[in-house]
Amino acid sequence: MSTPTSANIARHLPAMARERPAQVAVVMGTGQDRAGATIYRKLNFAELDLVSDRYAWGMSSIGLRQGTRVLLMVPAGLPLISLTFALMKLGAVPIMIDPAMGRRNLIQCIAECEPDALVGVPRAHLARLLFPHAFKTVQRSVVVGSRFAPFGDVNLADLSPTLTTPFPLAPVHGDDDAAIIFTTGSTGIPKGVLYSHGMFEAQVRLLRNLFQLAPGEVDMPAFPLFALFNVALGCTSAIPPIDPTRPASCDPAAVVAFMQDQAVTSTFGSPAIWRKVTTYGLEQKVCLPTLRRVMMAGAPVPADLHERFRPMLDPSADTHTPYGATEALPVASINGREVQAANAARGGDPLAGTCVGRPVPEVTLRIIPIDEDVMSTWDVALVLPAYQVGEIVVKGPAVTRSYINRPEATAKAKIAEGAAIWHRMGDLGYLDDEGRLWFYGRKSHRVVTGTAHGTLYTEPVELVFNQNSAVARSALVGIGPAGHQTPVVIIEPRNRRIMRDPAAVKILIGELRNLAARYPMTAPIQTFLLHPSFPVDIRHNAKIFREQLAIWAAGRV
DSSP, rough: OOTTTTTTTTGGHHHHHHHHTTTTEEEEEEEOOOSSSEHHHHHHEHHHHHHHHHHHHHHHTOOOOOTTTEEEEOOOOHHHHHHHHHHHHHOOEEOOOOOEEEEHHHHHHHHHHHSSSSEOOHHHHHHHHHHHTTTTTOOOOOOOOOOSSSSSEEGGGGGGGOOOOOOOOOOOOOTTTTEEEEEEOOTTTOOEEEEEEEHHHHHHHHHHHHHHHOOTTTEEESSSSHHHHHHHHOOEEOOSSOOTTOGGGGGGGHHHHHHHHTOOEEEEEOHHHHHHHHHHHHHHHHHHHTTTTEEOOOOOHHHHHHHHHGGBTTTEEEOOOEEEEEEEEEEEEBBBBHHHHHHHHTTGGGOOEEEEEOTTTTTTEEEEOOOOOOOOOOOGOOOOOOTTEEEEESTTTTBOOOOOOOHHHHHHHHEEEEEEEEEEEEEEEOTTSOEEEEEEEEEEGGGOOSSSTEEOOOOHHHHTTTSSEEEEEEEEEEESSTSSOOEEEEEEEESOOOOOOHHHHHHHHHHHHHHHHHHHTTTTTTTTEEOOSBBBBTTTTTTTTTHHHHHHHHHOO
16 A cells, blocks of 8 residues: 555645746636737746645635545636645545536536535536535535625635645545546446546556656646646646637637747647647648647547648657546557558558557556446456457556446446456457557447348448548447447538538438448448537537437438
8 A cells, every 4th residue: 555645646736846846837818918919827836836735724724624525616727726736635535527518417427426515616606506406415615706606605715824834735545535537428427437546646657658748848738637637747737728618619720829829849639629720720831849749539530630730740749649538548549650550551441440559558458348248357268369349448557446326337347357457448449460459439339230231330430431521520320229220320511501402412422322332341331311510528529429319310210
């Protein structure tokens, strides 16, 4: 077992405050001056440590302590980072939840977490009044923002006392609870994932070694959680002008200007963001000479996105696609040059799927047969050989052990091997003879026809139809009873106006049928539908909600 205090992930902030006190820890735009130039607010590591210490002392004064579950509902950026570290210094367990996941999902997820306290903006406190059942376990509340809002036991501004001594880190062990973070809910209601301090530590170590992230770098995290990793890595977090609940709606010109202003060296974000940024960048001949690495994750990354970035980057820079999930991150990774080489070696065959690289150090990855049943104990005899499609399972120090108050989901997703836990990713794929992982789609999204055509998988099928230049993206869904479904491919066209032109639609569907006939997996697909805009997850705006599309399609076939 780890030594108490030394395992507290929050210890990295005071360490950086000692080692790099003047380095900017967080920078974000707060508006524009009269000339239209962006006004930035900055905190260096010493200042960030001071602010979080003050909040930690203040929240401890109202009874928050080690083990307290705190529902944290504040905007991304400075408040979120300083409050998260304050809570972790206390040994409290912040609950990180996406407020835009939808009212029904939000209420259920809050209730399942059984928070002891609420720290949030006035809207969060209003939700507590409107849905008291979900918040029934909350004993203390802190309002962040307006002093005039009639909410909360106390305002955060009153919990920032004059500091006379640093806050003493709570003496936690590596396996003690550190945070609850929610999945995207792309295949159902989001699930709360319990992180330990040791798991966070492993993630920091893996990310540092995998991507050679060095202290002093400037990272632009389009996913707020990565700003927390940056503190431990000694990197500046440049919070981008992107709404984290609607990343695909970002203004690419503003994102590029921000990256240039802040001399960003590294960035992490959804493919939906980078599609817009590269479109703008190529049109405007943008160069990003300081950018060393672009990490794209959250959904399968099209091979052409790597190619589109190339003219914008220095020759020594590269794109990367780390593969993982909220429950296990990172799992595998590959850079853009390796993606192009792997695809070329397979002759550009879309039925190969998407290569997501080799397992990262300290992570063990295997492929097992596709099965919906609970597997309580690990059996090595189940492991499939190279090129056989099955479910991806992983174990390692960055793999979580359970979901919050979802015993059935935990049982279906976890496999015990002594004290170790394997996580069933819920994703399908295979390993090639070089040990690289090829992604084939979600297990729950496969279409089992019950005929000689067998099973169809979303990733290779959609890669076939995405070759058509009129297709923005496609989605394979199944219509009919499980095990005997009819495959239907839904198309989101690049130009929605085509949907008002029956002749153009007929031509496009004819082209798609011709494409389908060229590949054995897609040959049985005869039904194509056009949809103006796919429903997607809120975190990445890239994971397609195929369950919703299947219901929509069933009403039209």
